[in-house]
Amino acid sequence: MSRTFHGCVALSVLFAMSVAATAPLHAAEPPAIQKIKVDGSIRTYQVGNVAVAGQPSPQGFRDLKKQGFTTIISLRHPDEERFDQEALCEELGLEFVRLVISSPNDLNPKLAKRCSELMSQADQDSKVLLHCAAGARAGAAWVVHRVLQEQQDVDKAFAEAKQMGLAVKELKAAAKQCIDAKK
Known part of the structure; x- marks a missing residue:
């Protein structure tokens, strides 16, 4: 091979390395x-190892345990429940955490931070399951986590929620306030 060819290859390799080194991460x-x-x-x-849901049935909790879920975060007040979720989770060996959101005013930066830490x-x-009755409260807590912890675009996170x-x-407004309080 000619020296010119080797020189071109060497220059090409050096150029590629310099582009890779200066490319933004x-x-x-x-x-x-x-x-x-x-x-x-x-x-x-489900997003990664976090699931956001409406209220599962007792069988749903059993299935979640089999799928590798270890923590259940309920945003429901005990008065809303049709069965004792905490007792069932204890029986199944699942960690149960209750963070009550009864009204939009309950979704505040402190509660959102605790919820996000758990997720x-x-x-x-x-795996962690975050749930409420139908997904509205869980979606609101989720969007705060998704934006602040996972750096997701706000509009995309709200579309997911x-x-x-x-x-x-x-609840959308309360989630937005929690996000704005941390930015």
Whole structure:
């Protein structure tokens, strides 16, 4: 081979290396939302190892345990429940956390932070389910987590939360306030 050819190859390799070294590093895209089925829940969506749902049935909790879920976060007041979720979770060996959102005013930065901390604990070996009755309150708490912890675009996060059941304008406003309080 000629020296000219080797020189061109060497220059091409050096050029490619310099472009790669100066290319901006992009953060990984947040995981995509996907619909899953959970017995009793009118809608359930999973993103990574976190699922957001309406109220599962007792069988739904059993199924979630089999699927590797370890933590259940309920945003429902005990008076709303048709069965004792906490007792069932204890029986199944699931961690149960209750963070009550009875009205949009209950979704505040402190509650949203605690909820987000719990969702952030999900990893390869543990999944977290966040639920309310139909998905509106869970969707509102989710959008705060998605924007502040996972750096998701606000509009995209609200679109996801709408799929999850966030349709109450007062809950949307409360979620937006929590996001704005942290920015």
